[in-house]
Amino acid sequence: MEIPSGIIPAIRKMKDFDKALDTSYDSLVFLETRLAQLKSLVTYTKRANKKALVHFDLIQGLKADEFGMEYLVREVKPDGILSTRANIIKLAKKHNLLSIQRIFLLDSLALDHSLELIKRIQPDCVEVLPGRMPSIIKEIYEQTKVPVIAGGLIKTEEDVSAALKAGAHAVSTSNRELW
Numbered sequence: 098m099e100i101p102s103g104i105i106p107a108i109r110k111m112k113d114f115d116k117a118l119d120t121s122y123d124s125l126v127f128l129e130t131r132l133a134q135l136k137s138l139v140t141y142t143k144r145a146n147k148k149a150l151v152h153f154d155l156i157q158g159l160k161a162d163e164f165g166m167e168y169l170v171r172e173v174k175p176d177g178i179l180s181t182r183a184n185i186i187k188l189a190k191k192h193n194l195l196s197i198q199r200i201f202l203l204d205s206l207a208l209d210h211s212l213e214l215i216k217r218i219q220p221d222c223v224e225v226l227p228g229r230m231p232s233i234i235k236e237i238y239e240q241t242k243v244p245v246i247a248g249g250l251i252k253t254e255e256d257v258s259a260a261l262k263a264g265a266h267a268v269s270t271s272n273r274e275l276w
Contacts, residue, residue, distance in 0.1 A: 098194070100195070103268075124177075139175050149175045149176050152178075153182075202230065216240075229247075
């Protein structure tokens with residue numbers, strides 16, 4: 098699957114789903130939802146000719162194991178998976194889903210650990226949180242050559258612009274005003 102670019106609306110509340118579907122962006126991220134709702138959300142997303150990306154770790158009722166991934170692949174049929182868990186990224190790759198490793202950068206130790214993880218797991222791309230760190234976005238891409246998505250704390254158009262100028266392939270945000 099092609100790596101998303103530009104802005105990726107991240108849906109945290111179901112009331113934002115219709116607005117996200119009406120945007121011109123070609124991919125949506127589902128952050129927090131229940132497993133029972135997920136299949137219909139993905140179906141509607143695909144009917145709107147958009148890619149459905151699911152944050153595996155935040156789906157209530159979905160177990161982070163091979164059986165959970167098998168269910169997701171066979172029944173829900175998303176285009177890609179986001180996760181902080183290396184085992185989920187490996188499973189997504191095994192099932193030919195776009196694999197997005199989500200990393201939280203709190204300090205230099207977290208950055209070093211994340212760089213090692215990215216090099217070892219080789220996800221299709223990595224989402225860096227918080228996304229308001231242009232120099233870190235650039236460093237991660239230069240060291241790994243894995244496309245970077247900036248996410249978290251993206252509040253303004255300037256934040257989006259700075260992340261993209263720093264080399265982010267895309268910016269994910271739940272801020273409706275930026276969609």
